[in-house]
Amino acid sequence: MPTLQFIATTPEQLKREITENVKLLFEDFKTNFQPRAAEEFLTRKRTAEILKINLSTLYLWTRKGLLKSYGIAGKVYYKRSEVEQALIEL
Structure with a gap:
């Protein structure tokens, strides 16, 4: 049976660790975020x-x-x- 181990961490250390992790996650999000483009709907006339x-x-x-x-x-x-996808290359 595994034994429990406790890690002594002060509230300040925990706060600092969480803050750093959130900053890293936010930087990664800002770097990799790609908003989804809104789908454009065409009328029958415009499609034709x-x-x-x-x-x-x-x-x-x-x-x-x-x-x-x-x-x-x-x-x-x-x-x-x-x-556009319906158009095929000849």
Whole structure:
């Protein structure tokens, strides 16, 4: 059975140790933090303009599953990132 060992630490030493650890963690956070970019939603019209297609083609591509649409309050939107990913290299 393991024996318990106690480490004698004063409150000041403990405070200093915690402060140093928090500073190191904060510096690491500031160095490595990468905020997530907000997703841009495009209207049907803007999506068709970007792809240089008409709205009926956009509708067909969406029905075929080539593009995924999102809707709210009767409006249809497309995620820019997904539209760009749908383009394949020839």
